[in-house]
Amino acid sequence: MIARTSLVECFSIIRDPRQESKIDHELIDILELCVLAVICGAEGWQDIEEVGHARLNWLQERGFFKKGIPVDDTIARIISSLNPEELQRCFIKWMAAVEEATDGKIIAVDGKSIRHSYDKKKRKSAIHMVSAYAAENGVVLGQKKTDDKSNEIIAIPALLDLLDIKGCIVTIDAMGCQEKIAEKIVTKEGDYVLAVKDNQKQLHEEIIDFFETSRRFKFKRVRHDYFEESHKGHGRVELRRYWISDMLSTLGNPERWASLQSIGMVESERYIDGKTTAETRYFITSIAPDAKIFANAVRKHWAIENQLHWVLDVSFREDDSRVRRDNASENFGVFRHVAINALRNEKSCKKGIKAKRYKATLQPDYAQKVLNGIF
Numbered sequence: 001m002i003a004r005t006s007l008v009e010c011f012s013i014i015r016d017p018r019q020e021s022k023i024d025h026e027l028i029d030i031l032e033l034c035v036l037a038v039i040c041g042a043e044g045w046q047d048i049e050e051v052g053h054a055r056l057n058w059l060q061e062r063g064f065f066k067k068g069i070p071v072d073d074t075i076a077r078i079i080s081s082l083n084p085e086e087l088q089r090c091f092i093k094w095m096a097a098v099e100e101a102t103d104g105k106i107i108a109v110d111g112k113s114i115r116h117s118y119d120k121k122k123r124k125s126a127i128h129m130v131s132a133y134a135a136e137n138g139v140v141l142g143q144k145k146t147d148d149k150s151n152e153i154i155a156i157p158a159l160l161d162l163l164d165i166k167g168c169i170v171t172i173d174a175m176g177c178q179e180k181i182a183e184k185i186v187t188k189e190g191d192y193v194l195a196v197k198d199n200q201k202q203l204h205e206e207i208i209d210f211f212e213t214s215r216r217f218k219f220k221r222v223r224h225d226y227f228e229e230s231h232k233g234h235g236r237v238e239l240r241r242y243w244i245s246d247m248l249s250t251l252g253n254p255e256r257w258a259s260l261q262s263i264g265m266v267e268s269e270r271y272i273d274g275k276t277t278a279e280t281r282y283f284i285t286s287i288a289p290d291a292k293i294f295a296n297a298v299r300k301h302w303a304i305e306n307q308l309h310w311v312l313d314v315s316f317r318e319d320d321s322r323v324r325r326d327n328a329s330e331n332f333g334v335f336r337h338v339a340i341n342a343l344r345n346e347k348s349c350k351k352g353i354k355a356k357r358y359k360a361t362l363q364p365d366y367a368q369k370v371l372n373g374i375f
Contacts, residue, residue: 006374006375007035007094007338007374008028008032008375010090010091010093010094010097011027011028011032011090013090014027014031014082014086014087014090015083015086017081017082017083018081024067024070025065025067025070025074025078027078028064029059029064029065030070030075030078030079032064032375033048033051033059033064033065033069033075034048034075034079034332034335035335035338035339035342035371035374036051036055036059036367036371037051037052038316038332038335038336038338039339039342039343039357039360039367039370039371040055040357040360040367041357041358041360041361043316043317043321044072044321045072045073045075046072048072048075049069049070049071049075052065052069052070053069055364055367056068058364058368076325076328079328079331079332080325080326080327080328080331081326081327082327082331084327084330084331084334087330087331087334088142088143088144088162088330088334089162091142091334091337091338092141092142092162094374095139095140095141095341096163096164104168104169104293105136105167105168106134106135106136106168106169106171106297106300106301106303107132107133107134107135107163107165107168107169107171107190108132108133108135108171108172108300108301108303108304109130109131109132109133109159109160109170109171109172109176109304110130110131110172110173110301110304110309111128111129111130111131111146111152111155111175112128112131112309113127113128127145127329127330128145128146128152129143129144129145129146129333130143130145130146130152130155130159131143131144131304131308131337132159132160133303133304133307135300135301135304135307136300137344138303138307138344139340139341139344139345140308140337140340140341141163142159142162143159143330143333143334143337144156144158145329145330152175152176153175153176153178153181156172156176156181157180157181157184160181160184160185160188161184163188164188165185165188165189166188166190167189167190168190169191169192169193169287169293169297170185170190170191170192170193171192171193171297171300171301172192172193172195173195174194174195174196174199174200175199176195177196177199177200177203177284179256179257179258181194182194182257182258182259182260182284182286183258185258185286186258186259186286187258191285191286191287192284192285192286193264193283193284193285193287193297193298193301194283194284194285195281195282195283196282196283196284197282202252203252203284204282206251207251207263207265207282207284208282209250210245210250210251210263211243211263211265211282214243214245219243222245222247223246223247223289224243224244224245224247224289225243225244225245225289225290225291225294226243227241227242227291227292227294227295228241228242229295235272235273236270236271237270237271238268238269238270238271239268239269240266240267240268240269240295240299242264242265242266242291242294242295242298243265243291244263244264244265244285244289244290244291244294245262245263245264245289246261246262248260248263251263257284258286259286260285260286261285261286261287261288262284262285262287262288262289262294263282263283263284263285264282264283264284264285264294265280265281265283266280266281266282266283266295266298267279267280268280268281283298285297308340311340312336312340314354315352315353315357316339316340318333318336338374339357340353341374342370342371342373342374343356343357343360343370345370345374346369346370346373348369349366356370
């Protein structure tokens with residue numbers, strides 16, 4: 001999958017902020033080392049230097065690091081000084097070349113805080129990242145840093161500006177249920193499925209009232225579509241029911257939401273160890289009232305939590321990262337995302353991401369196989 005445009009090609013256009021006369025190590029060398037090291041389990045600058053020394057012969061055979069591996073502080077200083085917008089654009093350009101937008105593809109957008117990235121001395125809160133995730137193929141498409149969760153409202157449109165979402169369905173949780181975000185998605189020729197909660201209090205109450213009234217009368221004379229599905233495994237049973245309707249007349253101002261076509265409701269019941277829990281959620285969407293398409297979008301949105309955020313926490317220990325100098329945290333996040341995409345792309349090993357990273361650490365040939373798919 002990830003071979004038509006190499007990452008080296010995309011990274012080679014990044015501007016090096018150093019004075020030319022003071023450059024001992026090429027920027028592209030350091031960028032490749034960072035990606036290699038993160039694939040092999042590196043979590044910080046010292047780890048990256050150690051991986052460099054361990055794989056120096058292999059790197060030099062490829063024409064990198066003719067003067068040897070730089071010390072960790074040099075690596076940290078260089079990566080921290082790079083423009084994160086520029087690095088992010090290169091990453092997105094690479095992914096756009098290999099992950100073509102297709103009609104109906106689900107792009108899940110969600111935020112995640114890096115818990116231990118706060119700085120008490122400088123009174124800086126934990127860093128918050130908003131990511132876009134292609135649910136079908138399990139690859140990261142891009143990310144945007146914010147100072148805190150409340151700034152997702154600003155970060156989401158900025159991230160969407162960088163992505164090709166034409167023909168795709170963008171799913172966002174309630175924080176992203178904003179008129180300007182819906183308009184941005186429609187302007188870029190995408191569709192949206194947005195969760196609705198009390199941050200849109202009137203809209204939330206109107207949708208609840210519509211579905212409660214409709215159910216009370218068993219949806220008689222109410223245009224709607226319905227779908228249900230169940231899942232069993234690991235001692236739990238989950239039943240999900242989906243309703244979607246294009247009857248918007250009960251909403252106060254439906255026209256303020258760009259291309260709004262339908263409202264939806266999802267009921268989830270979970271049976272675990274004899275205990276039952278239930279949850280009901282509500283949505284607005286620009287898609288036609290097709291319950292199966294709606295269900296697929298809602299279900300696929302959970303992938304960003306289960307397949308991306310969980311992997312970053314468990315396999316990459318992102319929450320424990322203290323990397324936050326200047327632009328370091330955002331730029332290091334790009335390396336993690338490159339690593340996730342490259343490891344998922346490597347199909348010969350049938351194990352999970354964490355096991356693949358361990359294998360890449362122990363077996364240089366396997367690390368090379370992972371890298372060959374992207375460089």
